[in-house]
Amino acid sequence: MTEAKQPWTQPMPERQFNLMRDILAAPSPVGLEGAMTFGVLKPYFEGFAPKDWHVHQFKGHAGVVLDTHPGRDDLFSVMIIGHADKIRMQVRSIGDDGKIWINSDSFLPMTLVGHEVKLFSEDPKQPGSYRVIEGGTVEALGAIHFAENALRTGEKGIKKEQLYVELQIHGENKKQQVENLGVRPGDSIILNRPIRKGFSPDTFYGAYLDNGLGCFVTAEVARLVAEAGGTNNIRVMFAMATYEEIGRLGSRVFAGELEPDAIIGVDVNHDYVAAPGIGDRRMQPLEMGKGFTLAVGAIASEQLNRVVESAANAHNIPLQRDVCGADTGTDGMAGVLASVDCAATSIGFPIRNMHTISETGHTGDLLAAVHVIHRTVEALDAMPDAHKAFRENHPRLDQAGALAHQGSEKPDSKKKKGK
Template identity: 30%
Template sequence: MNKSSKEFLYKYLDNASPTGFESSGQKIWLEYVKAYTDDYITDTYGSVAAIINPEAAYKVVIEAHADEISWFVNYISDDGYIYVIRNGGSDHQIAPSKRVNIFTDKGVVKGVFGWPAIHVRKDKNEATPSLDNIFIDVGCETKEEVLDLGIQVGNVITFDDELMELNGKYLCGRALDNRIGGFMIAEVARRLFENQVKLPFGLYVVNAVQEEIGLRGAEMMAARIKPNAAIITDVCHDTHSPMYEKKRDGDQKAGKGPVLTFGPAVQNNLLKMVMDVAESKDIPYQRAATSRSTGTDTDAFAYSGEGIASALISLPIKYMHTTVETAHLEDVEHVISLMYEFIMQLKDGHDFSYLK
């Protein structure tokens, strides 16, 4: 990873990009990737596609999603405490004692998720964090004080955590799901540019919004671009970390390579090509299966319009939907390499159909 890539990685991942409020992160992403692409398009809700060879009729997408889970201010009590609802799949159990940023029209307000001390809990039934009892303290004693800070119902809230490295091998932080995907697809564009690759087809590098609440941004971009094929990247679980059940959750481990998923939404001819590329280029990969949908933007592309040949390349991470999501640096590089090598060998006009 060169210096400019690393600077982009930290700037982009440390920036807050809650679902529905992704615009600041999208600006950072676009400013970086547009140097390596020919054109770009945006839509009403903030999804972006940076395009190489935009005049081509045959279109290929590589895609990630830009949003992170967060909270909304839902209720302010008379004594100045703030109660929340989820924006996406936020985990109420990790909230107590976390620092937060509340985004208001007056700027960011700092706060903390409070929690009663263990001294007053240990001799009673142990209280469990839930949406009914977690609360934020911003140092106010009345509702009026909270309102004076600019805090209102509907303000979005993120945890206050930054990216770091563990043991020189892992990246750790909030919102790797899935801004690390946005980083990886941007690096594919950079590599194509720096290697002076002339593609015979149009490549749409898509960073979509609102995945965490139902793949909404991807649905809009799939309908607009109408690509011939789409490679989606997202994250999946490292099931070798404690408390997973491999019989149920599969067998994937961070550091052993990208995870390729089998399932109805995944187009098998496209998936086979991805696997062939991995094997021919000695890129390690793992396998996973899903019984119905993938739960990622793959589904939005696969079932858009008349159907788009779609495949999923996942980055295995530990501790998904926490503030310490953890990915192996070698896996990040291998995902980038696999997408790049796939693009390099794809022929213009390739037909992935099962029946011809």
Template identity: 30%
Template sequence: MPLPDVLRSLLTATGPSGYETAPARAFAEACAPFADVSTDVMGSVTARVKGTGDGPTVAIVGHIDEIGLIVTHIDDKGYLYFIGVGGWDPVILVGQRVVLTTRDGEVRGVVGKKPIHLLKPDERRAAAEMKDMHIDIGAKDGDEAKALVRVGDVAVIDAEPLELPNDRFVARAMDNRLGCFVAYEAARLVAEAGGAAGDVVAVAAVQEEITFAGARTTAYSLRPDVVVVVDVTHATDAPGIDEKENGSHPFGSGPVIERGSTMHPRVFDELVAAAEAERIDHTLSASARFTGTDADAIHVARQGIPTGLISLPLRYMHSPVELVQLSDVLAGAQLIAAFAQRLTAETSFER
């Protein structure tokens, strides 16, 4: 199964938190043929498929931002220094190629650090830290570097999607362009089926990796009756992951339906019922105080919004080699589309 064109366009667009214009545009263009698309001042995108009746408005929310780097200083020799946008394991950055988004287009460079030959014994034993790294864009001096890049420009690792056997794909930004793709695909499936009883709105929310800002503002302005957040979780068939702590969510087991203190029980029940009715493979996960996703902000928006969470099993999260099985992703979209079509004007989320 090839990588869907829409997913490829989302994965190859660069957009760390606060700088999501390119992937947000790709999402809007993909949704335009079947939905009413709008963008707010934060940069979040909504794509509305009108309902056929008075059923509840369902929002399907994926976050469009990715982790990245932001330039904090350019020295006289032309080296760029940076901090992380979102959560990084710094050792991943050593030796990586990066692409910076600047006012004049893309600039490429590499992440450098002191070579191992020059490290003292205690330095060799220590994990690399971001403060000891720099980006080299090949500039001959600071003036040339500053003509190309400004403080505040952002970078992501320069890595194209890669196909592996068994319906598996590798890319940076799977977290969480996958969630946006599922939101797009679920809304497209609903539109293709003639609509649901209420409006179905696919959302690409900004800034999840830093503040949940896009989810907060969109939930406030959109006023949905029910929300399904789509994000990624750790595939538990990778080495070093304890199923007793993380549950069992191997590749090929389908989407993960969250149950827990902040998840609305009726939304959970309807998601499970939809999965069972459509014979969609799925697993369950449990959480208590928080989920670490946009659901944490959405469920307490305004007077409270009934919220569910679907997660997609992913290996090597927050790295340039995030790995997913495509069948799990497509099953997630089918599940949410079926969920939306089950709801009627009589559906109540009162407790």
């Protein structure tokens, strides 16, 4: 495949973009992920999966796992995990003036003000039946005219306790009007912002790229594996987890139940180059549009990373190393959190403005992640004995060779001289 025709260097096909948009549009706040997993992803799986593949479903949550070799516990197994849950707001209480006071969860309070939301309310008379209210916005201060000077100048910020949903309630018995809708404390609220193509080439923006994008990438890897005829020597489990935003609990259940030998967490990452105000922190220069990211550190397996990086190098797929310290911050941690012996790593894609209504991504980074994971699966499937390879080939730093000074010439300058 020539570089000009590599998928990650081309605009994402419209069919793929629409699938991505459908996945991201599914209303799946924490604890209510079925809209994404059962409404979009499971039907997509069923459209291409061979008959002998199986979709696992679970009692405690709405996660799903597409399994290439159900019951084949003898095979080396790889679990690829995206998470379907979205951060959400919740109704805290209802005021006498009709204000719906809310919790902001994992959002910065100031990023929410003025944005449209959807409020999902369970019918008190029919538990299990949900209704949606649209047309509300998140507010905190009302007009600037009522704000103290410190708020006007930016010296003072908005507190999470000040946030409420404005439903334009007026007239008599304002609180009763809201209660008559069946709105109750605990009801879930999500941002109402569809995914749109961005101004710059191959970009897009909207709410909840975290982490419908991981589910999209995982689903597309599953399709490519199916179209290639599946795997012969390894079992692959394409997992759509839940509860990541409250502690990576759903993927921990997956790992505990299915005991994979390797885990690849797939999740959004940060564009540190574009992030405002962090230059003095000297973060690694991850950047949107420069390829997928690969976790280094924490529980990330150097053996598994070796396979991923070799696959990227062999197919010219752009890779960025992500320094993750003590914790990958993703479902890549699922195995160790579930006390399951497995090699694990995390693959991501830098986005901007995470946990806001205007998260921004690059389709090339997603396609790079899709294809490197697919090539990694192929490489693992080609191993004569993956179980043995991972047990016996841990890096030995005591066997490291000496490295001498390499001079000051840049590698590309040597290539130019050789022309």
